[in-house]
Amino acid sequence: AQSVTQPDIHITVSEGASLELRCNYSYGATPYLFWYVQSPGQGLQLLLKYFSGDTLVQGIKGFEAEFKRSQSSFNLRKPSVHWSDAAEYFCAVVPSDNTGKLIFGQGTTLQVKP
Amino acid sequence: NAGVMQNPRHLVRRRGQEARLRCSPMKGHSHVYWYRQLPEEGLKFMVYLQKENIIDESGMPKERFSAEFPKEGPSILRIQQVVRGDSAAYFCASSLQGDLDEQYFGPGTRLTVT
Numbered sequence: 001a002q003s004v005t006q007p008d009i010h011i012t013v014s015e016g017a018s019l020e021l022r023c024n025y026s027y028g029a030t031p032y033l034f035w036y037v038q039s040p041g042q043g044l045q046l047l048l049k050y051f052s053g054d055t056l057v058q059g060i061k062g063f064e065a066e067f068k069r070s071q072s073s074f075n076l077r078k079p080s081v082h083w084s085d086a087a088e089y090f091c092a093v094v095p096s097d098n099t100g101k102l103i104f105g106q107g108t109t110l111q112v113k114p
Numbered sequence: 115n116a117g118v119m120q121n122p123r124h125l126v127r128r129r130g131q132e133a134r135l136r137c138s139p140m141k142g143h144s145h146v147y148w149y150r151q152l153p154e155e156g157l158k159f160m161v162y163l164q165k166e167n168i169i170d171e172s173g174m175p176k177e178r179f180s181a182e183f184p185k186e187g188p189s190i191l192r193i194q195q196v197v198r199g200d201s202a203a204y205f206c207a208s209s210l211q212g213d214l215d216e217q218y219f220g221p222g223t224r225l226t227v228t
Contacts, residue, residue: 032214043118043205043219044157051214090156099170100213101147104156 002027004093006105013081014113021076021108023091031093033074034102035065038088047089050074061085086112116141118208118220126226133193133200135223139208146189147217148181151203163189164212196227 005024013019025031032051036044048059055067065076074091091105119138127133139146144165149157162170163183174181178196183189193200203224207217 036219041221043221044207045219046216049216094214099162100145100209100215100217101159101162101170101173102149102157102207102217103159104149106156 137206
């Protein structure tokens with residue numbers, strides 16, 4: 001079945017530490033890949049996206065993500081986390097045969113310790 | 115340029131009442147998506163509309179739910195005879211051209227059914 005999986009429901013890191021949030025997808029063809037962030041009580045904001053080309057993509061707020069076709073993964077990384085990064089992060093795909101609707105993973109809640 | 119606006123932000127309805135959720139897309143955007151976020155879950159696609167047309171309603175429950183995006187005015191998501199299971203956050207997103215064009219999310223409407 002087609003799906004997007006974020007294995008970690010909740011992650012806690014110390015401020016200044018590095019961060020990696022995992023995302024795996026299961027689709028026949030490589031979909032279009034996105035990461036969104038949702039702050040409490042807010043809508044979603046696009047961090048970055050991958051359609052094709054360079055498999056390492058840079059986004060806003062110092063985030064980057066790497067597409068690995070062999071692992072069907074699109075993990076989000078940040079070298080040094082700030083307290084303001086505490087939020088919920090969603091990986092999403094638009095399947096390559098689709099109208100543009102986003103299929104979301106379950107989300108990962110990031111907590112940042114001072 | 116104002117972002118995507120949704121109102122009301124919070125809506126309380128008793129079981130059996132009707133809920134109307136409004137979404138005003140960003141200026142110039144003619145594509146609207148509705149998503150639902152149940153507690154502790156990711157967002158689930160509901161419906162994709164273009165002005166006066168429903169393009170994809172594969173995520174809409176078969177009964178009680180309807181959506182429209184008239185030529186003039188906001189997009190409306192209507193839920194008739196609400197039940198407790200309808201309690202959720204409802205987000206709309208708009209894009210300029212649909213397909214893979216970036217979707218900009220509103221702050222959501224949090225519906226509580228008592």
